[in-house]
Amino acid sequence: MKAGGRSEADALAAQRPEKKFSALAAIYRAHEQAVQPFTQDAICRPGCSFCCTHYGRLDATTLEGLAIRRRLALFNGRQQVRLRDRIRRNRIEKEAGKASVCPFLDNDGRCRIYEVRPFSCRQLYSLKPCRDSGPTVHRQAVALARQAVRTIQRLDDTGYSGHLTFLLALLEDRRFRCLYSGGGFDPAGIEVFGKAHGLTINCRVGASDNNAETR
Ligand code: SF4
Ligand code: SF4
Numbered sequence: 001m002k003a004g005g006r007s008e009a010d011a012l013a014a015q016r017p018e019k020k021f022s023a024l025a026a027i028y029r030a031h032e033q034a035v036q037p038f039t040q041d042a043i044c045r046p047g048c049s050f051c052c053t054h055y056g057r058l059d060a061t062t063l064e065g066l067a068i069r070r071r072l073a074l075f076n077g078r079q080q081v082r083l084r085d086r087i088r089r090n091r092i093e094k095e096a097g098k099a100s101v102c103p104f105l106d107n108d109g110r111c112r113i114y115e116v117r118p119f120s121c122r123q124l125y126s127l128k129p130c131r132d133s134g135p136t137v138h139r140q141a142v143a144l145a146r147q148a149v150r151t152i153q154r155l156d157d158t159g160y161s162g163h164l165t166f167l168l169a170l171l172e173d174r175r176f177r178c179l180y181s182g183g184g185f186d187p188a189g190i191e192v193f194g195k196a197h198g199l200t201i202n203c204r205v206g207a208s209d210n211n212a213e214t215r
Helices: 008-013 017-034 062-072 077-095 139-155 164-172 174-181 187-196
Strands: 059-061 160-163
Touching (some): 017 062, 059 062, 059 164, 077 164, 160 164, 160 187, 164 174
């Protein structure tokens, strides 16, 4: 769909990150609808959280990280301190190459940031109880999820992809946050941190696959 020589996707990608939240939500919704024929038989239910502790990577884009950061600011002071401590611990454990439970998983198996959870969580479902082999899914749904990841990365073309807690650490840096929020892009400025933490540049990468690493 071209308008004045630029596609709708190009025009959206050129916007400042804050203005892209509704486009991000639209991609989530479109994916949910596209996979509905497959997920309608899923056995997922609130409190079922094997996938939050044993399967998949807690990957996200910078744009998703920014949405989650904003959600964190809405928790009360005590909750924020607790969550920030859990995020910090998750990052340290991941940096040490250890398995680590998602910092947003509550004691009752529910997600504290469910409404803004990243796409890596949204794409998961299972037709059978999850065991060590992970969720039972349709191949077509996995292919659709890969397409959605690329669409999200294209939308966030001045951002990065990688583990959520590393992206949140990047967003803690005021200089990075101001540059990114203003639509700026300076890969050299985060090169050392990015390489050490396996971050990829959205405008230069292909679809990233899930793997069986723990969150
Ligand atoms: S993917 Fe598996 S562990 Fe996660 S909610 Fe669904 S059934 Fe439960
Ligand atoms: S962000 Fe929420 S849905 Fe995703 S792994 Fe963590 S607790 Fe589970």
